[in-house]
Amino acid sequence: MPFNVSGLAQGVGMKSAKRPYIPDWASALIHARAARRCHAHCRVSKKPCGQPAMRGKRVCRLHGGKGGGPKGERNGAYRTGGHYTAEAKAERQQVRMLIRGLRHLIDSGE
Ligand SMILES: [Zn+2]
Numbered sequence: 644m645p646f647n648v649s650g651l652a653q654g655v656g657m658k659s660a661k662r663p664y665i666p667d668w669a670s671a672l673i674h675a676r677a678a679r680r681c682h683a684h685c686r687v688s689k690k691p692c693g694q695p696a697m698r699g700k701r702v703c704r705l706h707g708g709k710g711g712g713p714k715g716e717r718n719g720a721y722r723t724g725g726h727y728t729a730e731a732k733a734e735r736q737q738v739r740m741l742i743r744g745l746r747h748l749i750d751s752g753e
Pocket residue numbers: 681682683692693694702703704705706
């Protein structure tokens with residue numbers, strides 16, 4: 644025997660507290676099981692992923708939870724002079740909302 648294992652085995656499950664002893668990993672496992680689940684679905688089976696989601700995210704590390712690509716010009720898909728950046732899209736969305744509101748105003752005026 645390379646080292647004495649019998650000394651390590653002693654005292655397992657023999658805590659002196661009256662309530663049953665729950666090891667640290669077991670109580671941590673309760674929290675891990677309660678973690679929010681990944682909402683992504685498998686491409687093949689169409690079943691939900693079910694892995695624990697990343698902290699503050701809705702998806703697991705395999706489904707984009709680790710983050711996306713770099714923003715702006717550093718991104719490889721950056722073309723057309725930034726026509727599809729988040730800011731440009733948000734601006735167009737606002738303009739559309741404004742036009743919709745004005746059309747509604749014009750229609751209701753007549
Ligand atoms: Zn996932």
